[in-house]
Amino acid sequence: xxxxxxxPQKPETEPVPKPEANPxxxxxxxxxxxNVPTKDPFxxxxxISMFQKAAELKNKNSAFCPHFMELKFANGCHYxxxxxxxxxTFGRWRKDKDFTDPRRPVLMNxxxxxxxxxxxxxxxxxxxALESIETPTLFNSGELSDSMASPSTLLNVIIPIFEEYRxxxxxxxxxxxxxxxxxxxxxxxxxxxxxxxxxxxxxxEWVSNAWEKGAPNPLERLTASRAAADIxxxxxxxxxxxxxxxxxxxxxxxxxxxxxxxxxxARVITLGSLRGLQSTINIxxxxxxxxxxxxxLTDNSSWGKKIPAATRIELYSFAMNELKRHSYTGDVTxxxxxLEIWDAxxxxxxxxxxxxxxxxxxxxxxxxxxxxxKKREFKKLEI
Numbered sequence: 001x002x003x004x005x006x007x008p009q010k011p012e013t014e015p016v017p018k019p020e021a022n023p024x025x026x027x028x029x030x031x032x033x034x035n036v037p038t039k040d041p042f043x044x045x046x047x048i049s050m051f052q053k054a055a056e057l058k059n060k061n062s063a064f065c066p067h068f069m070e071l072k073f074a075n076g077c078h079y080x081x082x083x084x085x086x087x088x089t090f091g092r093w094r095k096d097k098d099f100t101d102p103r104r105p106v107l108m109n110x111x112x113x114x115x116x117x118x119x120x121x122x123x124x125x126x127x128x129a130l131e132s133i134e135t136p137t138l139f140n141s142g143e144l145s146d147s148m149a150s151p152s153t154l155l156n157v158i159i160p161i162f163e164e165y166r167x168x169x170x171x172x173x174x175x176x177x178x179x180x181x182x183x184x185x186x187x188x189x190x191x192x193x194x195x196x197x198x199x200x201x202x203x204x205e206w207v208s209n210a211w212e213k214g215a216p217n218p219l220e221r222l223t224a225s226r227a228a229a230d231i232x233x234x235x236x237x238x239x240x241x242x243x244x245x246x247x248x249x250x251x252x253x254x255x256x257x258x259x260x261x262x263x264x265x266a267r268v269i270t271l272g273s274l275r276g277l278q279s280t281i282n283i284x285x286x287x288x289x290x291x292x293x294x295x296x297l298t299d300n301s302s303w304g305k306k307i308p309a310a311t312r313i314e315l316y317s318f319a320m321n322e323l324k325r326h327s328y329t330g331d332v333t334x335x336x337x338x339l340e341i342w343d344a345x346x347x348x349x350x351x352x353x354x355x356x357x358x359x360x361x362x363x364x365x366x367x368x369x370x371x372x373x374k375k376r377e378f379k380k381l382e383i
Contacts, residue, residue, distance in 0.1 A: 044132070045125035047072055047117060051143060051362075057372035060340035063303040064355040064370065068362040069129075069137050071172070073122050073153055074145040076114035079177055080213035082290045083241065083276060086144065087283040114149035119157050126158065130165040138197065138364040142175025151183045155190075163190045171364060175199045175238075177212070179220035181227040193232035199268075199361055200225045201238040202259075204251030211243075211293055219258055226263040235263060236361055240272030240335055242315045243296060244307060252315075253322055260326040269328070270361040271319055272335035273312045277304040303336045312341055317350045331358040331366075339372070 042050035052067045077086055129139075141147045147154065154174070162172050172195060174183075184198065202208075202218040215221075222237075229235045237259065242252065259266070276297055284291050297305035306312065320332055334342065334355070345351045354369045 042069070044129040045121065047122055047125035048129040048139070051140070057339065057370050060343065061301055061338055062372075063301050063336045063338050064334075064342065065303070065336045066356060066360065066363050066367040069133075069139045070143045071126065071139040071141040071158070072117075072144045073141060073158060074114045074116040074149040076144075076149065077146045078114060078149065079146060079215040081215060082211040082213065082284065083274070083280065083293050085277050085280045087280050087287065087289075114145050116150045116153055119153070122153070122157055123161065126161050130161065130168065130170055133170070134168075136169030136171070136364055138171045138173050138362065140173045140175060140362045142173065142199070143362075146176050146178065147174040148176045148178040148180065148183070151180070155183055155186055159187050159190045159192050159196070162195050163192070166191065166195045170195065172196045173199060173362065175201065175361070177201050177215045177221055179216035179224045181224050181231075184228045184231050184233060188231065193234075196233055197236060198225065198228040198233045199236040199238060201240060202255065203239065203241070204243075204245075204248070204255045206251045207243045207245060210245075211290065218255060219262070222258055222262040225266065229263055229265045235266045236268040236270070237263070237266045238270045238272065238335070238361055239319060240270060241274040242271065242319070243274045243293065244311050244315060248315070249318060252319060256319060256322045256326065260323075260328065264326075264328060266330055268331045268333065268359050268361060269323065270333055270335050271316055272337070273307055273315055275301075275304050275306045275336065281305070301338050306338075309338075309340060309344075312337070313344050313348075316341065316345060317348065320345075320350050331360070333358045333360040335361065 040049070042052075049070055049072070050067050051065075051070050056062070057064065075086075077084060126139075141154070141158065158172065162170065172192075174196060176198075177200065184192070187196065200221045202221050203212060205218055208215065208218050216224075225235050225237065239252075239255070239259075242248075245251070259269070274293060274296055276294060281291070281294055294305075296307045298308050299306045316334065323332055332351075337355075339355070342351075342355045346354070354373055356367045356369050359366045
């Protein structure tokens with residue numbers, strides 16, 4: 001049996017200090033600002049980052065896409081193109097089985113209502129990028145949304161900031177299917193033609209009518225492109241995605257004739273063929289989109305499913321030869337296309353240049369021949 005002195009003793013409690021009459025308030029902990037730049041030298045907050053998702057060029061199935069800067073001021077699109085890859089870019093909700101989840105983007109008439117980021121956030125991150133990046137750079141505002149998702153944000157927030165930094169040589173890329181030219185006129189007061197490139201995405205009318213729901217007619221888009229050029233903007237065009245529908249030669253011949261008639265001044269015409277990321281296909285099916293376009297997809301690449309290589313070569317060769325026939329003088333290049341296709345077009349004499357040796361839609365200057373080809377040439381010299 002334990003003796004009393006061996007029993008566990010209660011610890012002596014220290015006297016509780018009386019509260020001070022006028023206690024000093026604790027300094028507020030500063031919230032960690034999600035400011036910029038981040039550890040990634042090419043990422044500035046949630047608004048600016050470098051697009052570098054194209055795989056490293058390893059073999060003929062690798063798709064070439066030069067790195068470019070994204071200005072992600074909005075997400076989503078007010079048009080309802082049935083193949084739009086934006087359907088698969090809305091984050092974790094797309095993995096949920098319950099599509100009634102209130103966190104997901106709002107659907108209206110089959111299209112997602114674009115979500116525009118707060119002006120303060122856009123201003124903070126865009127300023128940081130324009131201040132930090134010394135090399136003149138083109139900022140693509142139409143990669144995660146149609147650039148015209150919010151014309152007021154462009155006019156009142158983004159364009160004035162580019163005006164402030166125009167001496168650094170940075171430029172804004174507006175990429176759109178819109179036929180509205182009001183913004184281009186109003187932005188002249190900010191000297192926008194000096195630092196803004198306007199690029200319109202177009203297609204053959206038959207193809208657009210079938211799958212580009214809600215978007216203006218391609219001829220209306222071309223007319224808007226010409227209006228922008230008349231005001232003084234550099235203009236570019238994307239003929240993308242080309243689809244080998246029945247009698248496709250007739251449709252694409254006509255749209256190329258219209259390009260030359262309406263706005264042959266476009267500095268660049270980027271060609272692209274139908275492609276589909278698996279996430280786009282999965283979401284499109286769940287949302288009840290017209291997925292008939294997927295019937296054309298048979299080949300796999302580092303950029304999703306594509307139409308057969310032989311058909312892509314035929315599409316591009318046709319378009320390039322038509323542009324030559326009409327004496328188009330700008331650059332013609334391919335979007336997210338494999339080295340196999342580039343090489344085939346060179347071998348047939350359709351083009352005499354490598355990927356990267358001509359200007360394409362999303363960059364300020366042609367990046368030059370990829371190291372992939374330079375390494376192969378060096379190995380040949382060694383032999």
